[in-house]
Amino acid sequence: MLNLFTQARRAAGRAAVGATVLALAGLTVPAHAQETIKVGVLHSLSGTMAISETTLKDTVLFMVQEQNAKGGVLGKKLEAVVVDPASNWPLFAEKARELIAKDKVAVVFGCWTSVSRKSVLPVFKELNSILFYPVQYEGEESERNVFYTGAAPNQQAIPAVDYLMENEGVKRWVLAGTDYVYPRTTNKILEAYLKSKGVPAEDIMINYTPFGHSDWQTIVADIKKFGSAGKKTAVVSTINGDANVPFYKELGNQGIKATDIPVVAFSVGEEELAGIDTKPLVGHLAAWNYFQSVDTPANKDFIAKWQAYTKNPKRVTNDPMEATVIGFNMWVKAVEKAGTTEPDKVIPALIGVAVPNLSGGFSAMMPNHHITKPVLIGEIKDDGQFDIVEQTPGLIVAEEWSPHLEGSKDLISDWRSPLNCGNFNVKTGKCGGAGN
């Protein structure tokens, strides 16, 4: 009953905060005599999204420090410029403009929610700069100025569903999500995918809840009821950040164990679990492209350095952090390849760049501006970490336009010449086909 009010109130509030934040925003390091390359960081440090985005700001600062210790890029030191868009979508665009036009940053690492990314897109196009977007998202987009280092639905959601089908013998599906674009699109893709696998419509239950939903009693009871129809049932959760804690608490309260009805989540990682007692959740799943528990020397080294940098031996790492790290390293490599930070040179140079990821392989930037990734399925352990129960044998190439959706199945994206198009329709042979 409140969402309308909350939105309006938040918007009004944020306009007021905006003014304060503007004053605080210039958290830049004092200018050095020596010339530096500026790197913009556009993550919310206050408001609702601060819970997730603050870590990514720290990650970029950490990477900048590491890179400077190695001698910087092109013989120049890097300098991070941090701004706070305060979880306020229009402010994202303002802050992006400030970073590019005023601070003259060479690249921006930022955004979490899809709506914030959509809000900064026109700015990046107009001022021709580069954005690295590190979060798993619903796909259906490919832009010249944006590089997507998080997972597209086929790099997270579909392998997770496959795992449940094959290993747990799941026949009945609850698609539960928060009511906004990422869950809606992902669930549309999943519904089409499940139906193509022969799951009848009555075995799919789709449920949406408002942002920050905290009273899960009815829905969890419904899930329990739906799950006791004699067929193995699983929940595919695209429930967003804050609403997850009460959801999992209610699952525990109503005694739904992972052995009965497993929940596989796409937005729950190590950071989110840090706020929950995970003992009742053991066995519930998450699908990501990285887990802190990945057992590789590269990952161990990264975790040690990260915990030393944050001076917190318990600080966790998560998937969007890894995506940020990959994006950062790709940008550094592309700049060195191009010999300049000029976006028009760096953008083509980025395609084909491959850097080591933390799970033991190499991730490459594809012509569709998305990267190749392994997909990992993890079960929650009682210490808040994940036990990796399945890993795709190879790397998965992102399908930015889902073949399971009517509006996008004929679209492809290729930013190399001669195509140079983010939404080329193979049927009509024209660039600029319809999106979703």
Add this chain to the structure above:
Amino acid sequence: MISSARLRRLSCALLLALCGLCGALFSQPAVAQDISSPLAQLATDSYADTEAALGALALSGSPAAAGIVSALADGKLVFSAVPRQVFLRTEAGLVDPLTLQPVADPPAVKPVRVNNRVRRAIEAANGTLSLVSPDPARRLEAATAVARSRDTAALPALDLALSKEADPKVKTALTLARASIVMGQPGVSDAERIAAIGLVGAEGNQDALAILQGVPAESSPAVKQAAADAIAGIERSLAMWSMAQNVWYGLSLGSVLLLAAIGLAITFGVMGVINMAHGEMVMLGAYTTFVVQDAIRTYNPGLFDWSLIIAIPLAFLFTGLIGVIIERTVIRFLYGRALETLLATWGISLILQQAIRTIFGPTNREVGAPSWMSGSFDIGQLAITSGRLWIIVFAILVFVALLATLRMTRIGLEMRAVTQNRRMAASMGIRTNWVDAMTFGLGSGIAGIAGVALSQIDNVSPNLGQSYIIDSFLVVVFGGVGNLWGTLVGAMSLGIANKLLEPYAGAVLGKIALLVIVILFIQKRPRGLFALKGRSIEA
């Protein structure tokens, strides 16, 4: 619908049939098998092999099997790749799983990994193995576990256990477990299947429904008819229970709304201050709980179950103090200027949020549930979670305490006097300034103790308060400004209405529908459910 007489007849028939079967089985002595091959399977680091090994262990009859299975469940079963061997990890070091003798020269080991499939197999194996445990409580648990797993491999063990069972409660559970397994098996006679359907159907719960829906499609029409009848009967009774369940959920949501709103009923309802920082008082209360729990975990873990009780007075005092400070430094200059108060308290709420974010970080903090608040129990088909029950009790206690404070104490009398007629109260020698500060402090303190309770069901994050502020205003306005009873009735009716709408309209539409209803209601009765009458409201 099956009549109870028929049911009883059916269960007798089934029991007789079972007894015959048991007698036959009883004569065969259980032979302890060699379990070296399942042990080797456990060391291959493959979930499928582990699952198979568990099945073999459960039926092996080996005395070491129970120990191995429970070690696996506890993560204490380890294996070495070279040589392929499993060991138990004990406090004394690695021991051999069969002889329990320490291993002289332990190789490098890794725990045998467990996933959901293996966990299910562990439950089933544990069930099969403890069917003959000397402890009746464990046998009962085992029977339930076997009924849930519906593992056909457990049938021989189940029959053996049934033949020995003396405890009537366990016997019923065992018979039920057997019926659930027999139901889906091929090659079972119609009579036996119908008897099993009768037994399971008498349970009348969700699980029974699931088992009944598992009746094979190729069974005879008589069996299918019996199953369909039983299913229809269960569904009818479940529909009634689900209504009761929704009302219970509504009461529970209502108590949360009441807790969130009751502090506001004082600061907004009684004093007329549009207090946008109210939610942050709730948040501070929740963080106080976190700090108390953190201190207890560090210094005296034994007191953990008391942590919430300890946190209540501390949260009240701390948030009450913050409330008094806010009143003295900001709000008292703004009385009678609603718009300025709104903006100023909104600013305060942002400051408090960011302060918490700076001190504790932006991520959620874990507040644990004491043991007496965990778990759930059933009344008929009604599932009651203890945490929710305690929150309802707590909300009512807080309400009664607040009502008593306002009605029976001197400060309560002064508060009412000041709100009803400030100038006359002042003439009577009441220090109105001081009373204002105390009233605001009381409202904030109550919000703080609400935070202690809400920390049990929601995120403890800097955003906690934001999600309750609108709800709180809605409840207070709907119930009638300035009337505590209105807040109680308002909270409960909004909670129950929400939960009755939700199953039909979904969570998103349900909330919108409720909001529309409240708006229409306020159009009709602008002063809410319980409008104050008299001179004070004209002022």
